[in-house]
Amino acid sequence: MKALSLYQDNGTLIHRVDPISKLLYIAAAIFIPVVLTGFTAGLAMLGLSLMLLVLARVLRKVVPLIGFSMLVLISVVIIQGLFYAGNRQVMFALGGVHFYREGLLFSAAICVRVLNILCAFALLVLTTRPSDLIESLVRQGLSPHFGYVLSSVLQIIPQMTGTMETITDAQRSRGMETEGSLMVRLRAFLPLIGPVVMNSLVSTRERSLALEVRAFSSRAQKTFLNEERVSTSNRVIKIVLLAAMAAAVAWRVVS
């Protein structure tokens, strides 16, 4: 069974950077352009993220991750280009409709902002095993109970998806219609999800019992099977990122 994850195990240098540093990188990628405003900082961060994604050899995997957002971004460009409230100056016309400079600039800013955030996250998501991320967070002080909940979700979703496929097949073979008018499809919804939902809720009782038996509620200081990876290079990365954020604030204050 595959756990729910976009992780690509390429074993590059980027993969070996610890998850907390990558989280800090996301913070910096969002924070610095906000502080400095304007296009340049956003574009620079975006360029840096893309470069790191290339280094991690996951650039192609970014496409599905940002696919949905790309569609929305295209519609944003069109709608703002046409109807942005501050539109004055026509930039070009396409088949008789006018695209305005102000709206396009406004939507371009949105695109840079969204893509910048997406790529920074992609760096974390594509190069970090979710279980490593969760374990790092627990070591940093996240409640182990929340750690459990997060890892459990990653396991439960593929399991439920598997059950769901079985049920869909079973209901179809019993002649339930899953295509046709909206009413027909709406009516099909409850019988399809009902069994999976009931099943997963009812089994929460037994799972809670089993967790109690395994000392889940224990207040003892939790230990870890896996060894913590501590390296000076990770510390350097964190310091550089913090320094970059501080520098951005200083620059903004001074200029």
Add this chain to the structure above:
Amino acid sequence: MKKIVVEGLKYRYPLTAELALNDVSFEIEKGEFIGIIGRNLAGKSTLCQALMGLVPHFYKGAYGGSVTVDGLNVAQTEICELARKVGLVFQNPFTQVSGSKMTVYEELAFGLENLGVPRAEMMPRIESAMALLGIERFGKRNPFDLSGGQMQRMAIASVIAMAPDIIVLDEPTSQLDPQGSEEVFQAIQALSRQGMTVIMVEHKMEKIARYSDRVMLLDHGRLVDFDTPERVFSRDDLAQYGIAAPIFARICQGLGIRTPQTGLYPMTLDDAYDQVVNWHE
């Protein structure tokens, strides 16, 4: 040394009218292997959960009497404290998987991490529990990719790795084939010989007769009998409690063969064989 002392235990689940356990009292010595038998709803699982504190702490409901495990009063001790002394294996292996670990090896570590067992101590414990249950080769597999029987072995190993003094098993071999259950019984017996106190609910009477030091017969929440397998399975009112004695005992009963020294029916194949041979001579 008394490991478990139960006095006048009464329990009723929330939203129910009948008592699931009614005035149950008994004592268990350290290192004993106890079999619990009885028909469905006799109170076997409830009793198992009462030894671990799930009854009453998890379910609430109505509780009376007392359960003392290794000197701790269960009603006043938290489940996670009891988890250091008592291990409990449930019947359904699927819901016993923690659901947060990617490999069998990590799954076994789950309880140890929660207890705060140091890392260096964890690995030998996990490895010996895996070896005992014969699942070493699945160490790197995803727990949910295992078969029912393998999962059941993993569930037992996960509890054994926590090194409890007392292990309570509620039908731990339901998903295993005959050979698999025999292996599991032998593994449990090995632990019992090392001094672990074993309490096991099981429907396979032949196994109970062969491995148990004493057998507890429950019915309608009451303790009917608690004695050696020979004495319990030689009762002539077993059918009344929905129990069929082990097959060898029934054969000898049919033939009227008793062990001369005790006047009871032989329980295991070997004993039965000896007595049948004697009888023919």
Add this chain to the structure above:
Amino acid sequence: MKNSMWSLKLSTSALVLIPAAVGINYIGKLFAGLLKLPLWLDAIGTVLAAMLAGPVVGAICGAINNVIYGLTMDPISFIYGLTSIGIGLSVGVLAHRGRITGIGSAVVVGLIAAVVSTVISTPINIGFWGGQTGNVWGDLVFAWMAAHHFPVWMSSTVDEFIVDVPDKIATVIVAYGIFKGLPQKMTILFRHDSQTEQL
């Protein structure tokens, strides 16, 4: 006792409910997509958890749901976690005040959830996307209103609200139907007021 629904100390049962609820959200979204329904139906689990275990668990389900979506599908989901938290909180409070008694009141609660969702999402939509939601129907209305010089906050609110209303009402009705079908011995586990009685 009166404030027990705000207790932050979560029982093991409540913690185990959270992954199940997030899974249910996921399945709902998947089936809605599979059946090509014009609804998201991606908050059924959050609403169910809020009904079963109260506003705190509902809110946590919402937050964790979006963290997981963010990590595995679409990073933008992180920000909309705020909306999910709002839905979990509002339904949890209403359910624990005993306001959901039948289909009629489920519709009202769905409507309230839609308002909460719109109030939280719209500023995010404006800040992030210039006001759009990414839903085709909603965005068509947005484009029409923008073309007729309505202020952005108004077009964006309408965009979000017309998508949210049918979706949240359907979500609460489905969740209520499932809730009613659950055995009592299961639902009692999440009550905050159970005590052990002495025999």
